[in-house]
Amino acid sequence: MIQNLVDGVLVGSILSLGAIGLTMAMHMLRFANFSHAELLSIGAYAALVFDGLFGAIHPALAEAIPPLSLTWSLSIAILISMALTGVSAVLIDRLVFKRVRAKGGELSMVFASFGVAMIIRNILGLIFGLSPKLYSQDIVFAIVVSRDPFLLIKPDQVFTLVAALLIMVILHVILSRTTFGYALRAVAENPSLAQVSGINLSRMIVLIWLIGGGLAAAAGVFYGLTNQINPVLGRDLVLPIFAATIVGGIGSIYGAVLGGFIVGLASNLALVILPSGYSPAVPFLIILAVLIVRPHGLFGEERT
Amino acid sequence: MIGVISYLVFFATVASILSIAVLGLNLQWGNTGLFNGGVVAFFGAGAYGTLILGGTPQAGQMGGFELPYLIALLGGMVISGIVAWVVGLLTLRLRHDYLAIATFGVAVAFETVMRNSDWLGGAQGIRGFERPLRDALGNGFSYNLAFLAFVLVVLIGIYLFLERLIASPFGRLLRAIREDETAARSLGKSPSRIRLTAFVAGSVIMGLAGGLYATFYAFISPQDVLPILTFQIWAMLIVGGAGNNKGAVMGTFLIWAAWTASGWALSRFAPMDVQLYTGSIQFVLIGLVIVGMLMWRPQGLFPEKLVVSQSAKDK
Numbered sequence: 117m118i119q120n121l122v123d124g125v126l127v128g129s130i131l132s133l134g135a136i137g138l139t140m141a142m143h144m145l146r147f148a149n150f151s152h153a154e155l156l157s158i159g160a161y162a163a164l165v166f167d168g169l170f171g172a173i174h175p176a177l178a179e180a181i182p183p184l185s186l187t188w189s190l191s192i193a194i195l196i197s198m199a200l201t202g203v204s205a206v207l208i209d210r211l212v213f214k215r216v217r218a219k220g221g222e223l224s225m226v227f228a229s230f231g232v233a234m235i236i237r238n239i240l241g242l243i244f245g246l247s248p249k250l251y252s253q254d255i256v257f258a259i260v261v262s263r264d265p266f267l268l269i270k271p272d273q274v275f276t277l278v279a280a281l282l283i284m285v286i287l288h289v290i291l292s293r294t295t296f297g298y299a300l301r302a303v304a305e306n307p308s309l310a311q312v313s314g315i316n317l318s319r320m321i322v323l324i325w326l327i328g329g330g331l332a333a334a335a336g337v338f339y340g341l342t343n344q345i346n347p348v349l350g351r352d353l354v355l356p357i358f359a360a361t362i363v364g365g366i367g368s369i370y371g372a373v374l375g376g377f378i379v380g381l382a383s384n385l386a387l388v389i390l391p392s393g394y395s396p397a398v399p400f401l402i403i404l405a406v407l408i409v410r411p412h413g414l415f416g417e418e419r420t
Numbered sequence: 421m422i423g424v425i426s427y428l429v430f431f432a433t434v435a436s437i438l439s440i441a442v443l444g445l446n447l448q449w450g451n452t453g454l455f456n457g458g459v460v461a462f463f464g465a466g467a468y469g470t471l472i473l474g475g476t477p478q479a480g481q482m483g484g485f486e487l488p489y490l491i492a493l494l495g496g497m498v499i500s501g502i503v504a505w506v507v508g509l510l511t512l513r514l515r516h517d518y519l520a521i522a523t524f525g526v527a528v529a530f531e532t533v534m535r536n537s538d539w540l541g542g543a544q545g546i547r548g549f550e551r552p553l554r555d556a557l558g559n560g561f562s563y564n565l566a567f568l569a570f571v572l573v574v575l576i577g578i579y580l581f582l583e584r585l586i587a588s589p590f591g592r593l594l595r596a597i598r599e600d601e602t603a604a605r606s607l608g609k610s611p612s613r614i615r616l617t618a619f620v621a622g623s624v625i626m627g628l629a630g631g632l633y634a635t636f637y638a639f640i641s642p643q644d645v646l647p648i649l650t651f652q653i654w655a656m657l658i659v660g661g662a663g664n665n666k667g668a669v670m671g672t673f674l675i676w677a678a679w680t681a682s683g684w685a686l687s688r689f690a691p692m693d694v695q696l697y698t699g700s701i702q703f704v705l706i707g708l709v710i711v712g713m714l715m716w717r718p719q720g721l722f723p724e725k726l727v728v729s730q731s732a733k734d735k
Contacts, residue, residue: 146517150524223520224718230654231708234704358524393535400525400526411514
């Protein structure tokens with residue numbers, strides 16, 4: 117039970133990072149982006165590539181930072197991967213979504229995002245193989261925090277949680293303290309009024325993809341660090357991340373953070389009563405529950 | 421020669437069954453503008469329903485009610501309809517992306533439950549279904565030919581029904597809601613109720629396709645309700661032309677031919693070490709087809725015919 121709670125918080129932090137970008141893009145561009153979770157895969161694999169590259173350049177970089185399995189090279193690779201994934205998100209928007217936006221309605225975008233997800237996922241599979249990959253082959257033993265109730269925590273998990281929370285705090289400071297943050301919130305509230313006030317909408321869209329992609333990359337690496345990396349990572353995470361945005365209310369960044377933790381906790385607590393094979397269905401139950409009780413989520417507002 | 425013909429019969433049967441599902445999706449997406457991200461769930465509900473209601477009892481499994489075939493098929497459709505009604509009731513009042521996410525979720529949940537519940541067949545799927553009229557027709561080529569004829573009759577029946585439906589006042593109402601919900605509401609129509617009707621009707625048609633599919637193979641397993649089937653069905657509709665029933669059927673045969681041909685070509689000509697990845701290559705191709713169509717020809721090969729209503733023509 118306690119173990120499930122702790123694991124739930126950890127998974128929750130990863131889902132939150134993914135959900136922030138998704139909720140921003142969904143709110144601004146008015147479409148459910150089913151390819152968002154593939155950005156996590158792109159991030160995870162990009163970090164894998166650069167991790168290997170830096171490790172090969174200088175052997176000292178391949179050393180793990182005790183007590184983690186995280187190496188110096190991977191920590192630099194995370195930052196590069198965040199930047200690269202952000203750029204890929206912008207590129208995908210330029211290449212596909214922008215053109216579909218110009219041609220058709222919002223729902224064509226949803227179709228297109230499914231197609232994009234399909235392409236990215238399988239190209240990653242073709243490049244990196246279908247078998248799971250790990251950042252480190254070293255076995256890092258979990259630390260027994262307590263025996264009764266039994267609780268195991270890996271140092272990597274603690275790092276992941278701290279890093280995820282740190283990223284969210286930085287984002288919060290940016291949103292609440294900078295002109296950019298005000299502009300972003302203004303666009304989210306009322307795009308036309310924001311434009312009248314001199315905010316460049318297309319630049320804001322690029323920035324949202326950059327931020328969303330960057331956060332997704334971090335989430336992907338953290339997921340790979342605590343589980344494993346495989347090409348279907350996006351397929352497995354897309355529904356939990358959507359559930360997080362719906363719980364929080366589409367468009368609410370703080371809602372997405374809270375929603376991520378709620379979905380992570382609920383999914384892991386559900387394992388107490390359900391066999392683990394059923395866990396992919398839990399996010400759907402959460403979505404149904406939210407739609408029945410509070411259709412617009414915790415912080416969402418009614419909008420058509 | 422007989423090999424080629426029997427393969428063509430097999431191909432035509434599967435393509436016709438899928439056409440029925442695509443027609444169901446066309447009612448939802450093409451005519452009403454409803455995004456169904458979980459076609460497989462409704463297809464699968466019909467398939468499982470038909471086999472459970474019409475099959476012979478199996479140890480440790482629910483079902484085996486041995487109902488007469490047509491009643492089992494109808495029962496499968498009803499089950500699809502109930503699933504659609506629940507999902508639709510919860511989501512159709514909300515912003516459209518909720519329906520997309522919820523239907524996607526329903527498909528994931530459906531596959532997960534079927535895979536893990538041993539009393540519903542589990543990962544092994546449901547067997548022990550006696551194909552109707554097997555005693556009279558045998559199990560060979562003549563049976564498949566007769567079954568193709570049956571599927572074609574159903575397909576034509578659904579096609580004519582939908583053509584009549586969209587030409588009727590109800591069909592006009594669907595398009596009115598798709599084009600301008602507020603205007604439809606101002607004329608005293610209830611968009612959410614009409615949308616729910618269309619959504620359930622489309623899902624029931626998908627359930628019918630699923631029931632026929634399960635009858636054809638006398639077997640259904642979670643492996644048959646993977647998300648890829650949803651993509652294939654969409655690709656068929658988008659390529660054919662959303663809103664056009666003829667396009668939906670043509671698109672189905674075209675995409676299904678391309679899919680099977682690409683699978684065959686990859687397994688025949690690709691080097692051994694690539695064989696493992698033929699699935700991935702096919703998925704990339706179908707993704708490119710969907711994205712490419714949306715970018716360059718969103719109206720499909722057979723665009724929807726724009727209907728001008730009578731009164732406007734008179735002026």
